[in-house]
Amino acid sequence: MATRIIHLPKYSRLSCLVKPLTISARTFATATASTNPPQFTTLSVDDRTGIATLTLNRPPANALNALFMGEIQRSITDLEKENCRGLILTSSSQRIFSAGLDLKECYKADVASLEGLWCALQNLWRTLFSTPLITVALINGHAIAGGCMLAVSSEYRIMLPNFKIGVNETMVGLAVPSWLMDTYINIMPSRRIAEWDLTSSRIYSSESALKAGLVDELASSKEEALQKSAAFIDSFSKRTLMARAITKQQFRAEILRNFEQNRQHDLDIYLSTMQKPSMQEFLGEYLQSLDAKK
Numbered sequence: 001m002a003t004r005i006i007h008l009p010k011y012s013r014l015s016c017l018v019k020p021l022t023i024s025a026r027t028f029a030t031a032t033a034s035t036n037p038p039q040f041t042t043l044s045v046d047d048r049t050g051i052a053t054l055t056l057n058r059p060p061a062n063a064l065n066a067l068f069m070g071e072i073q074r075s076i077t078d079l080e081k082e083n084c085r086g087l088i089l090t091s092s093s094q095r096i097f098s099a100g101l102d103l104k105e106c107y108k109a110d111v112a113s114l115e116g117l118w119c120a121l122q123n124l125w126r127t128l129f130s131t132p133l134i135t136v137a138l139i140n141g142h143a144i145a146g147g148c149m150l151a152v153s154s155e156y157r158i159m160l161p162n163f164k165i166g167v168n169e170t171m172v173g174l175a176v177p178s179w180l181m182d183t184y185i186n187i188m189p190s191r192r193i194a195e196w197d198l199t200s201s202r203i204y205s206s207e208s209a210l211k212a213g214l215v216d217e218l219a220s221s222k223e224e225a226l227q228k229s230a231a232f233i234d235s236f237s238k239r240t241l242m243a244r245a246i247t248k249q250q251f252r253a254e255i256l257r258n259f260e261q262n263r264q265h266d267l268d269i270y271l272s273t274m275q276k277p278s279m280q281e282f283l284g285e286y287l288q289s290l291d292a293k294k
Ligand SMILES: CC/C=C\C/C=C\CCCC/C=C/C(=O)SCCNC(=O)CCNC(=O)[C@H](O)C(C)(C)COP(=O)(O)OP(=O)(O)OC[C@H]1O[C@@H](n2cnc3c(N)ncnc32)[C@H](O)[C@@H]1OP(=O)(O)O
Pocket: 060, 061, 063, 095, 096, 098, 099, 100, 101, 102, 103, 104, 106, 142, 144, 145, 146, 147, 149, 164, 168, 169, 172, 174, 175, 176, 177, 180, 270, 286, 290, 291, 293
């Protein structure tokens, strides 16, 4: 798929003006550092409004592998440099926004591949969570685990009806990483409900997610959701963009600092968990259960 970036001289470059957060000295490995053209995403920018739409397109489930996550991350950093104002993240599928990490790539994988996958997930989360762009997740399908992570890292969530959303890690005997926990708490109206959800692997329907405050609005069609997404981005005037971006950054700075301090530990936990024979056995059974639905 071709990427189309249109230059938007009307808007000031937020990335130049917002002071970058300190990044730890160590460069974390990623298998995604590539200049290849995008394979799994399409990016369009409306030069009239300054709004970009990044569409996830890795059938069948938009499962997140290292290459795909690298593409999403690079698109966001490119948009920051291209004088863009807001970003809508959505899916080309009519059923699945994202099913989270590509579990097929976690199964019987070597350590280097597991490390590449996890570092790509960390890098993508960090970029999306900290971007000065105004971010909206247009959730037009199921958003599970890493898929929900993309939604809660954005600033605003608009969901279509009759889908599922949530973080299901503890169900499979895994702890939710602290950065994902903090991101979830950051958007939920109550810390108590957030704790309850994440400890019990609660998966919401679109309708119950709206009631709980996990999503902000429902829309009956993708077209309506696009209109609502643009309205959210437009609700911030051009004049206030810089102050807005700095305020957003201040709100998120502590979570980002904690992440940087724990980044290696977080990776170590993932690697040791995924290499346990019991975890691999479970993953094999879990993947079979997905196939058995057919
Ligand atoms: C198990 C957890 C392992 C490690 C986590 C480690 C640490 C926690 C850190 C937290 C960070 C994030 C972690 C993750 O994201 S783990 C991923 C967890 N995701 C899931 O459990 C979702 C599983 N999928 C589903 O529940 C359903 O597929 C879904 C999304 C509700 C859609 O349902 P449906 O419309 O009926 O579609 P199918 O189930 O038929 O799926 C279509 C197609 O997609 C394949 N698929 C689905 N999910 C994944 C996946 N996560 N990875 C790879 N492939 C996936 C499925 O097998 C089908 O493929 P096919 O070729 O058979 O068509």
